[in-house]
Amino acid sequence: MDVDLIVLGSGTAGVKVATRCRVAGWRVALVEARQFGGTCALRGCEPKKVFWTLAEAAERAQRLSAKGVGGGGGVTLDWAAAQRFKRSFTDPVPESRRESLERAGIIALHGQPRFLGPDRIAVDGQEIRFRHALIATGAEPAELPIAGRENLSTSDDFLSLEDMPKSLVLLGGGYISFECAHLARRAGAEVTILEGGDRPLAPFDEALVARLVEKTRALGIRVELGCKAAAIRADAGGFRVECGDGRSFAGAMVLHGLGRRPALSGLGLEAAGVPVEKGRLLLDPYLRSTGNERVFAAGDAAAQGPALTPVASHDAAVVARNLLEGCHTKPDYSVVPSAAFTLPPLAAVGLTEAQAKERGIDYELREGDMADYQSVRRTGEDTAAYRLLVAPGSGAILGAHLLGPEAPDSINLFALAMRAGMGAEALSRMMTAYPTGGSNIASMLG
Numbered sequence: 001m002d003v004d005l006i007v008l009g010s011g012t013a014g015v016k017v018a019t020r021c022r023v024a025g026w027r028v029a030l031v032e033a034r035q036f037g038g039t040c041a042l043r044g045c046e047p048k049k050v051f052w053t054l055a056e057a058a059e060r061a062q063r064l065s066a067k068g069v070g071g072g073g074g075v076t077l078d079w080a081a082a083q084r085f086k087r088s089f090t091d092p093v094p095e096s097r098r099e100s101l102e103r104a105g106i107i108a109l110h111g112q113p114r115f116l117g118p119d120r121i122a123v124d125g126q127e128i129r130f131r132h133a134l135i136a137t138g139a140e141p142a143e144l145p146i147a148g149r150e151n152l153s154t155s156d157d158f159l160s161l162e163d164m165p166k167s168l169v170l171l172g173g174g175y176i177s178f179e180c181a182h183l184a185r186r187a188g189a190e191v192t193i194l195e196g197g198d199r200p201l202a203p204f205d206e207a208l209v210a211r212l213v214e215k216t217r218a219l220g221i222r223v224e225l226g227c228k229a230a231a232i233r234a235d236a237g238g239f240r241v242e243c244g245d246g247r248s249f250a251g252a253m254v255l256h257g258l259g260r261r262p263a264l265s266g267l268g269l270e271a272a273g274v275p276v277e278k279g280r281l282l283l284d285p286y287l288r289s290t291g292n293e294r295v296f297a298a299g300d301a302a303a304q305g306p307a308l309t310p311v312a313s314h315d316a317a318v319v320a321r322n323l324l325e326g327c328h329t330k331p332d333y334s335v336v337p338s339a340a341f342t343l344p345p346l347a348a349v350g351l352t353e354a355q356a357k358e359r360g361i362d363y364e365l366r367e368g369d370m371a372d373y374q375s376v377r378r379t380g381e382d383t384a385a386y387r388l389l390v391a392p393g394s395g396a397i398l399g400a401h402l403l404g405p406e407a408p409d410s411i412n413l414f415a416l417a418m419r420a421g422m423g424a425e426a427l428s429r430m431m432t433a434y435p436t437g438g439s440n441i442a443s444m445l446g
């Protein structure tokens with residue numbers, strides 16, 4: 001078979017490039033090795049947010065039980081029922097994703113692809129000659145030199161649990177560990193997070209992370225810092241994690257939250273002349289392989305921007321333009337909002353204070369506690385704060401960091417202002433619907 005484009009991976013990045021090229025009249029094939037649908041829809045953002053929404057609803061009802069929500073404080077997260085609800089979102093995805101690809105005229109193949117040469121690939125024995133290829137295979141849990149790592153469960157396993165184990169140890173203090181820890185605790189588990197460095201959630205503002213850690217501990221989640229996991233051994237009824245410094249922690253389940261790496265194994269990249277260094281594809285500024293100009297990459301597999309869904313989507317738009325209009329477009333990762341869906345959630349866009357200091361960038365800090373804001377008080381939440389970095393003189397917003405119930409939505413307004421070149425003063429004058437999370441922004445900016 002001959003195609004203009006073969007896409008590897010049916011996640012956010014792969015489907016977008018495939019669809020755009022097909023609309024332009026190209027003959028496109030897409031191959032998926034697992035279920036059609038990708039991480040975000042099946043094993044990441046979407047199912048996680050279903051659990052988070054239920055956990056948040058249960059906790060909000062508990063917090064407000066003495067304040068007008070009837071029925072007492074007995075509302076809890078029922079994990080088994082939540083799992084069934086989650087499946088109502090994820091179960092239909094593989095079939096509907098495959099159908100929509102086929103409806104668009106894209107040849108949807110299931111199997112393990114392997115390059116045979118610079119313009120040839122095999123999918124389970126079928127040979128395909130391509131003009132272009134896109135590697136959009138996403139990421140997988142990093143393989144780390146930890147003895148007994150076969151005892152680790154992954155976020156895929158966690159999000160598929162029928163019942164919540166009694167106790168969990170989460171290795172790493174990043175997005176996955178914090179999000180899963182907050183869910184597991186609300187479902188009644190004893191939870192321990194072991195972070196190897198001296199602070200968790202590195203991409204976020206240090207002071208707000210400290211507030212979140214304090215809150216996390218107050219919820220009964222143990223957060224241990226400077227604890228590099230060295231070994232995981234089977235123990236009575238579960239596992240024991242041993243840290244390099246002699247400390248050890250037991251749990252019925254041990255979860256991998258140690259970072260993810262591009263999923264490139266088994267693709268036969270050498271045969272295609274596609275170089276890889278330290279587990280990452282070598283790409284030019286146009287997301288094209290430095291060794292084979294037919295081959296592009298996007299999203300988590302490209303690992304050029306942060307491993308987030310909006311980045312995968314942005315990369316895909318860039319690659320589609322480069323394929324269809326010639327290689328002129330570079331990705332722009334300067335304004336990437338993101339949120340950690342803890343309870344309360346934490347959100348960020350732009351520079352952290354540490355990055356501004358490191359780069360010698362002048363900034364004015366506007367910070368405050370939001371626990372007594374009406375929008376926070378009426379949710380019963382007691383932890384909320386903001387920290388904004390504004391350029392002295394121009395008033396440009398350099399970074400925005402929010403902790404609190406409305407943080408993940410409000411951060412998008414800061415991202416919009418930064419993208420539109422709107423300074424702090426113009427943003428504070430913007431009329432917003434009231435009372436909403438957005439209407440707090442004027443108060444934050446003073």
Ligand SMILES: Cc1cc2nc3c(=O)[nH]c(=O)nc-3n(C[C@H](O)[C@H](O)[C@H](O)COP(=O)(O)OP(=O)(O)OC[C@H]3O[C@@H](n4cnc5c(N)ncnc54)[C@H](O)[C@@H]3O)c2cc1C
Nearest residue numbers: 009011012013033038039040044137138299300307308309
């Ligand atoms: C638990 C979890 C929660 C997350 N939550 C968020 C969130 O809230 N917000 C956010 O922005 N991001 C979140 N992310 C990150 C986000 O899911 C990814 O950044 C995004 O899905 C990347 O999209 P992609 O298209 O690059 O890759 P993917 O969506 O991973 O798609 C890659 C596809 O390629 C397939 N594949 C792999 N190897 C091969 C192969 N050899 N051949 C063919 N196909 C292959 C995979 O099966 C998969 O379907 C989360 C990730 C995880 C793990």
Ligand SMILES: NC(=O)c1ccc[n+]([C@@H]2O[C@H](COP(=O)([O-])OP(=O)(O)OC[C@H]3O[C@@H](n4cnc5c(N)ncnc54)[C@H](O)[C@@H]3O)[C@@H](O)[C@H]2O)c1
Nearest residue numbers: 172173174175176195196197228229257258259260307339
């Ligand atoms: N809400 C979201 O947007 C969201 C949610 C989940 C995942 N993601 C994406 O997926 C990526 C992977 O998530 P993740 O949580 O696995 O990784 P992460 O990069 O967020 O965090 C990994 C953590 O593990 C620590 N670590 C590394 N080795 C260790 C060791 N031996 N012992 C103890 N700690 C160790 C690191 O210091 C780091 O804090 C994220 O970076 C993010 O891009 C996003």
